[in-house]
Amino acid sequence: MLFSPAQTLPQRLARRGAEVLPGVLVTAGIAVLATGIGTLVPVLGSAVPAIIIGVLLSLLRGRMLPERADARIAPGIGYSSRFLLQLAVVLLGVQLSIGSIVQVGVESLPIMLTTLAVCLLGAWWIGRAMRVESRLRTLIGVGTGICGASAIAAVSPVIGAASAEIAYAVSTIFLFNILAVVLFPLIGHALDLDPHTFGLLAGTAINDTSSVVAAASVFSTAALGFAVVVKLVRTLMIIPISIGLSVIEARRDAGGERLTGRRIATLVPWFLIGFVIVAVINSLGVIPQGPRDFLVQASIFLIAMALAGIGLSTDIPALRRAGWRPLALGGILWALVTLTSLATIAVTGALGF
Structure with missing residues (x-):
């Protein structure tokens, strides 16, 4: 007998829940510990401790955990680092309106x-x-200039990048994501930036959504919502860049994957749409203050869980294998983007120089 997707949905959801639960509990435990640390040391927040604890534990996963136990928590770690982060971004929409x-x-x-x-x-x-190599520098360029791993994943099939090149680029970008979480709040405080200006800097100069969220939450809660909106608007740059690269590749050879209308539509992340929907609902004034505050705190805790998952899944050997040239290029581009963002903000008068 054939069953419709709707009829089997509860069973599939139950199986998926059982599959990810062990790893989700691990990231939740780290998030609780990170939240406690953030409470004791408010300048750290929960994001930085979560990702640091995750990275440290990632070094011990292969050595201390039996292969079977590691396999059990792996799905939940991936689920936390992807879906829960995206869900947290959606919930941040309760702080904003469409006008903003x-x-x-x-x-x-x-x-x-x-x-x-x-x-x-x-x-x-x-x-x-x-x-x-040409494809590798393209991946590092779009990863640094737009939105990290998401941009790399979107552009890779367009330019026909090999899996090793993708791993190189993602590993390189990830290193500077971690540095951004630590350094950008220090830069913001050293320049005496207000939350609005820091959100603008973080959203335009940090390349990955998770790092933007982490750095902004460390700087101040007030900077978080603004930084996320700037970053999400920046994410839309994936579409014209991918189309442009597709045209270039199509002229060069037939090896790259050409973008269709359907693929262009898939480049817009679902959480961006969800973020806008929540912001629209909030704009209508139908969410009471109590539930709104709860959702904001829930999003911050989900961010800590997601960053714990990202830390736990860090591939340290991949960073070593990447070599110095891609890492140096990533560092140079990261510095260029940061300095350009600060200079442009200064020219527009936001820094008051």
């Missing part, structure tokens, strides 16, 4: 376009001078 999203987009667009142009040109010119 449009306003943020207009305000940040010149900075986003400037940093993206500098990053892509730098990746091409500096990467070429450093003899970094």
Whole structure:
């Protein structure tokens, strides 16, 4: 007998829940510990301790855990680092309205376009001078200039990148994601930035959503929502960049995957749509203050769980295998984007220079 998807949905959800539960409990435990540390040391917040604890434990996973136990927690760790992070971003929409999203987009667009142009040109010119392979420097460039691993994943099939090149790029980007979480709040405090300006800096200069969220939450809760909106608007740059690369590859050879209308539609992350929907609901004023505060705190805890999962899944050997040239290129581009973002913000008067 054939069963419809609707009829089998409860069973499939139950199986999926049982599969991810052990790993989710691990990340939740780390998040509880990180939240406690953040309470004792407020400047750290829960994000930095969560990812640091996760990275430290990742070094012990293969040595201390039996293979069977490691396999049991792996699905939940991946679930936490991807889905729970995306869900946390959706919930952050309760802090914003559609009007603020449009306003943020207009305000940040010149900075986003400037940093993206500098990053892509730098990746091409500096990467070429450093003899970094063409596809690899493209992946590092879009990962640094747009949104980290998400941009790399979106662009990889367009340019026909090999799996080793993708691993190189993701590992390189991840290293600077971690550094950004630690250094950007220090930069923000050293420059005496207000939450609004720091959110603009973090959203335009940090390349991965998780790192933007972590750095902004460490700096201040007030900077978090604004930084996320800037970052999500920046994420939309995946679409024109992917289309442009597709055209270039199509002219060069027939090896790259051409973008269809359906693929273009899939480049818009579902959590971006969910974020906007929640912001629309919040704009209507139908969410009471109590539930709104609860959802904000829930999103912060989910972020800690997600960063714990990201830390636990860090591939340290992959970082070593990447070699110095891709890492150096990633560091140079990261610095270029940061300095360009600060300079553009200064020119617009946001820093008050």
